[in-house]
Amino acid sequence: MSDTFDVAIIGAGVCGANIARRLCSYQLDVVLLEKEADVSFGVSKANSGIVHGGFHHDPKYLKAALEIRGAAMFDRLEAELGFPFQRCGIVVVAFHEDEMRAVEQLYAQGVRNGAIGIEMCSAERMRDLEPKLSRDAVGGLYAPGGGIVEPYRFVFSLVESAQKNGLELRVGWEVESASREGEAWAIRSSDGRELRARYAVNCAGLFADRVSRAFGAEDFEIKGRKGEYYLLDRLTRAKPSRVVFPVPTSVSKGTLVVPTVEGTVLIGPTANETEDKEDSATTREELDAVLRGARNMIPDISEADVITSFAGIRPTLGEDFTIEASARVPALVQLAGIQSPGLTASPAIGEYVKDILKRSGLVLVEKPDWDPYIERTPHVRDFSPYELDALVAKDRAYGDIVCRCERVSEAEIVAAIRHGHTTLDGIKYFTRAQMGRCQGGFCTYKILKILMRETGMGWEEVTKRGAGTALLGGEL
């Protein structure tokens, strides 16, 4: 394959994946560059997984418009790609009359943004919508269009679809510098590789500032804002049927209680500026605050249900998203500060960036053989015993259950590996194996063996999430 592309997209998070898929519907050579060992290993893997309801942001912001547009695109994407998504609705709960004033503002904002179906709720209506809510709730807001999505599976399916339509994906490819060579960018990696592209898109998330400097473009600084989360066992009594939000503060949308599409419950996040953008450590104080905040809304939440904690870092830059052609250098589109509601807006961002590229002179001719669908990997946990029996008759590996907690078969692990997810975390995000209540205590060695068998890797090559994260220290 020639190392000259029409477009190089830098950063395989949810924005890069949406842009890549959109561009791959045209007759273009597109390359997606990711510095980590797999796609969706940055900001896009650790967030609340919410499709927002369209009421949190003032209509004056670009992000308010993109949120509404992006949210509306999820149903079709889900039909084409089959990632876990559900419009379960969102409630915002108020605990006293002052908070109800803020809720009224959110309602008015939602109406101005064009959010469909939102309503003001009395305490009684709130309890009907969400019976697990605290009895102290005085009322709130309901946005039926809001929903939940598995962010990494969303990214995986977008990238798979783009690859099916010609995308070239390069992981472990960290952009170090770029320069204009004639009518194209020459882009170099930190390990000495080089490729050319007529256009470049910088959607490097937390490191968009570094990439911008590498291109000699705008000078800005992305700041990290850390959010810590707890994940609760699917057997918790505290699982709500909708996403539950508190009334937001000036810096964040607050600590939420999220029923995930796959049946667990996520609580969080906190919001704290962090100097080190790779510091995803959790702290006792913050996690205690998460529990307090969540319990305030849903009193049934118990520490005993916690199966893991983690932190994600949001890339922040000012109040709004920055998505524009660079004013300093040619043929570069910059995306910066895509924090919440970035996941919700991302399909619309793909569209928006495509339009910027078109205005910058990129010729878009539709591919006659564009195929928006991808093949679904069957998940044993979704099958009845009768269906599973038929599936095992076709492929015996569906009968070997590797992960008992999330009920994942060997066939699904193999599918993950064949889709290019060759780290333990990559396999986890693709299949859910190691994501349940035992957190890999029972299945890690089985996955290790399957991974080595399928790829021919040696034990020393097996990592948790890429370079530096080797699982094992030696062989007997």
Next chain:
Amino acid sequence: MKELGFDAVVIGGGAAGMAAALELEAQGKSVAVVEREDRLGGILCQCIHAGFGLVEFQEELTGPEFAERLEEKMRGRAISTYCGCTVLGIDTEGPEKIVACASSAHGVLRLRAKAVVLAMGCRERNRGNIRIPGTRPAGVFTAGLAQRLVNIEGYVPGRDAVVIGSGDIGLIMARRMSWIGCKVRAVIEILPYPSGLTRNIVQCLNDFGIPLYLSYLTTNIYGRDRVEGIEATPIENGALAPAKAFRIPCDTVLLSVGLVPENELSRDAGVAINPMTNGPAVDSYLMTSVPGVFACGNVLHVHDLVDYVVEESRRAGRFAAAWLGGSRPAREVRVKAGPNVRYAAPSRVEPGRDNKLYFRTMIVKNDAVLEIKLDGKVLRSSKKGHVQPSEMMTITLGAAELEGAGLDSAIEIAIT
């Protein structure tokens, strides 16, 4: 989909499942054992150290040897064994239970039985369960996973380890890691006393010069990619003393912070769970709240010796066989955990016969007194040289002792 019928289906082919199945078969019942791994033996297979069998076989065996003894007894007996089969669920159809299980060899099997014995064992608590904050690097293992990697797969988890929690598997693994040439820096225990057996403290830590920090909470795990260290903070007068926290560098963390009976299948089947044990609430027949479903071994309550697991499971097999034959407890008396007692299993006894009970204390004490009371009246009182939570205790209530029990009577076990 293949369907097969049995008198009883035993879920789990570890020590508990094999013992229960052997007893059911001995009582003339047709039995199937369903095991998700490719072979019988359960966790015993990776416990290659000695110390098993002193009660059951009056000799010291390794885990695999103990498992082999039970397997040998299974040979030639009318017990159907399905290995590599994962149970998907237990449904009730009229008077029968349907155990659906999946395997690559058979597809989905429907095993039909009048009785089911739950013998799924337990799982290890993990980092999330005890909420250790910090980064999420490679190199954090539960002790049991590390044991599997070393003893069966032949890999070294890391070179420089700290063990968090002083449960038996953690202690055994501290010694095992030392044997394979790794440095074990410390064992950190939150409680003021060890969670594991005394013999393991002596043989696995003291003999290897591994320091045990009692009353220390692990307050952080460091390292972005691979573990670089942990932070331990002493607990003084019930509160953390952050000023005295210190860091221990290491590349590996092994967690031995308790075991939880694995009852997700049981819950799905409608079995009521006893919050004190996290196992099913059972009657004097070791039968759960779902008629015909029995429980034994670590799925019922976490034992410290496999010998006790086997004894209890044999009883479960015998009760299940009796129940299949139409026998029911005539009447039952409640057993309450009194002062300094965490729980007793089972929590019901049947007057008119001998009843064996296992129980655990909540305190460490020398010269303790064990009292068994019936409605406040002391039935028995005995001196115990030493009691501690990690060592399970047992009594057998004689048929005569319960003669005076009435309808609302209760037995209380007290340790003072």
